[in-house]
Amino acid sequence: MAEVEFQNLRKQYPPRRGAAAVEVLRGIDLKIKDGEFLVLVGPSGCGKSTLLRLLAGLETPSAGEVLVGGRTVTNLPPSRRDVAMVFQSYALYPHLSVAQNIAFGLRRSGHRGWQQQLRDWLARNTAFVHSPREQAITKQVQHVAEMLNLGPLLDRLPKELSGGQKQRVALGRAIAREPAVFLMDEPLSNLDAKLRGDTRRQIVDLQRSLGVTTVYVTHDQVEAMTMGHRIAVLNGGCLQQLGTPMELYQKPSNLFVAQFIGSPPMNLLKVEVVSAEQVLLGGRRITLEPAAAGLLHNHLGKQLTAGLRPEKLRLAPATNRNLPAEVEQIEALGNEVLVAALLQESGEKVQFRALPAAALQLGQVIHLEVDASGWSLFDADGLALGQVL
Numbered sequence: 001m002a003e004v005e006f007q008n009l010r011k012q013y014p015p016r017r018g019a020a021a022v023e024v025l026r027g028i029d030l031k032i033k034d035g036e037f038l039v040l041v042g043p044s045g046c047g048k049s050t051l052l053r054l055l056a057g058l059e060t061p062s063a064g065e066v067l068v069g070g071r072t073v074t075n076l077p078p079s080r081r082d083v084a085m086v087f088q089s090y091a092l093y094p095h096l097s098v099a100q101n102i103a104f105g106l107r108r109s110g111h112r113g114w115q116q117q118l119r120d121w122l123a124r125n126t127a128f129v130h131s132p133r134e135q136a137i138t139k140q141v142q143h144v145a146e147m148l149n150l151g152p153l154l155d156r157l158p159k160e161l162s163g164g165q166k167q168r169v170a171l172g173r174a175i176a177r178e179p180a181v182f183l184m185d186e187p188l189s190n191l192d193a194k195l196r197g198d199t200r201r202q203i204v205d206l207q208r209s210l211g212v213t214t215v216y217v218t219h220d221q222v223e224a225m226t227m228g229h230r231i232a233v234l235n236g237g238c239l240q241q242l243g244t245p246m247e248l249y250q251k252p253s254n255l256f257v258a259q260f261i262g263s264p265p266m267n268l269l270k271v272e273v274v275s276a277e278q279v280l281l282g283g284r285r286i287t288l289e290p291a292a293a294g295l296l297h298n299h300l301g302k303q304l305t306a307g308l309r310p311e312k313l314r315l316a317p318a319t320n321r322n323l324p325a326e327v328e329q330i331e332a333l334g335n336e337v338l339v340a341a342l343l344q345e346s347g348e349k350v351q352f353r354a355l356p357a358a359a360l361q362l363g364q365v366i367h368l369e370v371d372a373s374g375w376s377l378f379d380a381d382g383l384a385l386g387q388v389l
């Protein structure tokens with residue numbers, strides 16, 4: 001187990017065919033605690049995989065340092081970093097059985113003299129000789145197979161496995177090596193929804209019980225919110241925010257994070273600050289909680305962007321306090337419906353959840369009650385003023 005640290009890490013790819021050089025990572029400073037499960041998220045091309053590959057030793061940085069367990073590994077090859085990577089594509093050896101795939105890293109690790117290598121080869125290739133090393137490997141493979149329910153599949157080849165089984169073998173191969181750090185690059189994205197959910201829970205359970213520092217790249221909101229102790233949000237090669245899933249959900253530090261975390265995303269609405277307690281939203285004066293006063297004070301008369309999670313809006317009777325809106329889209333999710341509506345006053349789009357029993361129709365005019373607690377407020381630069389508690 002180990003702490004991982006990136007110090008002012010930069011990665012630039014050289015220019016190609018007349019195009020300018022691409023700076024993919026622009027100075028990442030990040031400390032991942034020992035035993036922590038860190039999820040890396042961000043839009044496509046923001047540099048997530050590059051950061052993971054720099055940690056694995058598959059790329060070299062243009063500047064900055066990578067530390068694992070307090071040791072600088074920036075210039076060490078992958079085999080000397082004590083990390084194990086699980087890829088989206090599984091990357092299993094097609095000609096090796098499940099057991100041989102799991103054992104692969106164990107057999108490769110360590111420096112062995114020719115006599116030891118000969119004993120290992122004999123042990124693998126004869127039914128009679130079992131070196132202590134080979135016995136230890138067999139035991140470790142069985143232990144990992146038991147953990148991942150792979151016992152009955154140990155003799156199969158990868159082509160004889162389902163996607164979920166292949167992914168478990170890839171996980172098993174990483175676990176068997178008992179590395180200091182697990183690196184996972186979208187390991188579940190080739191699985192169907194049900195299997196994805198099951199495997200997600202299994203990875204979380206394994207990580208919590210093994211306590212191995214894990215860096216996990218994903219596009220998936222549910223994985224990001226449910227798997228990690230903390231989430232790091234990247235955009236354009238820069239770290240936007242690092243925090244627990246709830247911190248990011250409740251207190252996004254800027255508009256990018258506000259829109260990126262949460263599904264459906266946070267509603268972002270223009271408001272005008274009309275007093276130290278009140279803002280004008282969709283033509284209605286809304287009194288924010290007293291804690292907002294300190295934040296609004298410096299912005300009297302100005303426009304801000306208010307961030308309201310979908311649960312801050314709910315269907316309500318037509319009164320002069322509630323916001324009129326026209327239903328634009330309805331998505332039935334079974335136990336609830338996801339509704340998109342346009343505020344009549346400003347034309348801004350909002351999303352909220354309702355019960356199917358509300359029987360909403362497209363084009364229907366509805367009224368929305370706004371919960372004035374727990375808003376995020378962002379200035380003209382898109383930075384959070386602070387959370388209204």
Ligand SMILES: Nc1ncnc2c1ncn2[C@@H]1O[C@H](COP(=O)(O)OP(=O)(O)OP(=O)(O)O)[C@@H](O)[C@H]1O
Pocket residue numbers: 013022024042043044045046047048049050051219
């Ligand atoms: N070897 C390379 N040479 C040049 N550019 C590269 C190279 N590898 C990656 N890039 C570029 O670096 C940027 C970041 O790529 P990276 O794979 O890290 O993004 P990502 O956030 O993991 O994206 P995705 O979510 O789509 O996998 C992309 O614009 C990509 O085109």
